[in-house]
Amino acid sequence: xxxxxxxxxxxxxxxxxxxxxxxxxxxxxxxxxxxxxxxxxxxxxxxxxxxxxxxxxxxxxxxxxxxxxxxxxxxxxxxxxxxxxxxxxxxxxxxxxxxxxxxxxxxxxxxxxxxxxxxxxxxxxxxxxxxxxxxxxxxxxxxxxxxxxxxxxxxxxxx
Amino acid sequence: xxxxxxxxxxxxxxxxxxxxxxxxxxxxxxxxxxxxxxxxxxxxxxxxxxxxxxxxxxxxxxxxxxxxxxxxxxxxxxxxxxxxxxxxxxxxxxxxxxxxxxxxxxxxxxxxxxxxxxxxxxxxxxxxxxxxxxxxxxxxxxxxxxxxxxxxxxxxxxxxxxxxxxxxxxxxxxxxxxxxxxxxxxxxxxxxxxxxxxxxxxxxxxxxxxxxx
Numbered sequence: 472x473x474x475x476x477x478x479x480x481x482x483x484x485x486x487x488x489x490x491x492x493x494x495x496x497x498x499x500x501x502x503x504x505x506x507x508x509x510x511x512x513x514x515x516x517x518x519x520x521x522x523x524x525x526x527x528x529x530x531x532x533x534x535x536x537x538x539x540x541x542x543x544x545x546x547x548x549x550x551x552x553x554x555x556x557x558x559x560x561x562x563x564x565x566x567x568x569x570x571x572x573x574x575x576x577x578x579x580x581x582x583x584x585x586x587x588x589x590x591x592x593x594x595x596x597x598x599x600x601x602x603x604x605x606x607x608x609x610x611x612x613x614x615x616x617x618x619x620x621x622x623x624x625x626x627x628x629x630x
Numbered sequence: 631x632x633x634x635x636x637x638x639x640x641x642x643x644x645x646x647x648x649x650x651x652x653x654x655x656x657x658x659x660x661x662x663x664x665x666x667x668x669x670x671x672x673x674x675x676x677x678x679x680x681x682x683x684x685x686x687x688x689x690x691x692x693x694x695x696x697x698x699x700x701x702x703x704x705x706x707x708x709x710x711x712x713x714x715x716x717x718x719x720x721x722x723x724x725x726x727x728x729x730x731x732x733x734x735x736x737x738x739x740x741x742x743x744x745x746x747x748x749x750x751x752x753x754x755x756x757x758x759x760x761x762x763x764x765x766x767x768x769x770x771x772x773x774x775x776x777x778x779x780x781x782x783x784x785x786x787x788x789x790x791x792x793x794x795x796x797x798x799x800x801x802x803x804x805x806x807x808x809x810x811x812x813x814x815x816x817x818x819x820x821x822x823x824x825x826x827x828x829x830x831x832x833x834x835x836x837x838x839x840x841x842x843x
């Protein structure tokens with residue numbers, strides 16, 4: 472990976488990647504693995520980007536897909552079935568941020584299903600519903616209903 | 631007043647420490663370890679399969695009155711296992727205290743050497759398996775019954791000066807073809823089982839080479 476590509480096409484979007492990877496991992500080690508894998512795949516698939524969407528959308532989509540694939544692989548390896556609302560193990564590593572409210576919010580997000588996590592992350596990143604629907608592969612209406620439901624669930628989890 | 635999740639999110643990430651990216655070095659360390667341990671697992675499983683398969687076949691051969699076939703298959707299979715176990719021991723000589731790239735290159739070289747030896751062996755053991763099978767049938771107590779079962783109707787063996795020439799010629803021909811194309815059959819065989827791992831290994835090496843340039 473050339474340092475130019477890394478500096479221009481990955482570093483400005485590393486925040487997106489970090490936020491997504493944090494939501495799908497329970498330890499610092501896993502987080503670093505997921506982050507590196509996303510960076511690697513962004514670099515490897517750069518030629519497939521045809522400019523039909525924004526580069527940031529491309530990075531969102533890739534990050535989510537890679538995290539979902541990696542989490543699936545990891546679960547298959549453990550021969551462990553993940554339920555829709557799987558509660559992650561509580562550990563020191565979970566508390567990755569200095570802001571305690573943000574840690575609690577992440578803990579709550581991690582209790583959502585994998586797809587709901589993706590939806591709420593995109594929503595919190597202020598992506599338009601149309602773009603979220605496009606990334607997740609569902610309708611605009613479905614996203615709107617889903618976000619309302621997820622927000623209610625998060626509220627309950629945080630209280 | 632209670633903060634909304636949107637506010638928690640925004641405020642939480644106002645602090646720059648929250649978004650410190652991990653270093654993207656050693657990107658292939660884990661991948662290298664995974665791919666090599668995956669190959670080792672598959673390879674060991676394959677060898678165990680050969681030992682178990684040939685042992686079970688030996689027991690079956692004893693009861694099915696094709697003992698020579700059973701013993702031959704058992705000996706050839708286990709000879710393959712012994713050779714490959716010896717080859718596997720040399721894998722331990724690869725220095726692990728080097729970069730992912732050098733480690734993968736060393737593994738790739740070991741793999742190529744191992745495949746080259748096995749390709750040569752395949753040109754011997756494929757015909758041997760075939761000859762063992764035929765000899766096993768030939769010397770079985772109920773050869774005519776087995777032959778009839780294979781061909782579907784009762785058969786007579788035609789002998790030329792007491793020699794079953796019509797049988798021996800095709801056997802020599804097929805064995806010869808197996809000796810000539812044994813390496814190709816082996817390649818096909820190996821790619822069926824390990825093809826994905828080989829492709830992944832080449833992909834990783836190519837990626838690292840591109841990253842290094």
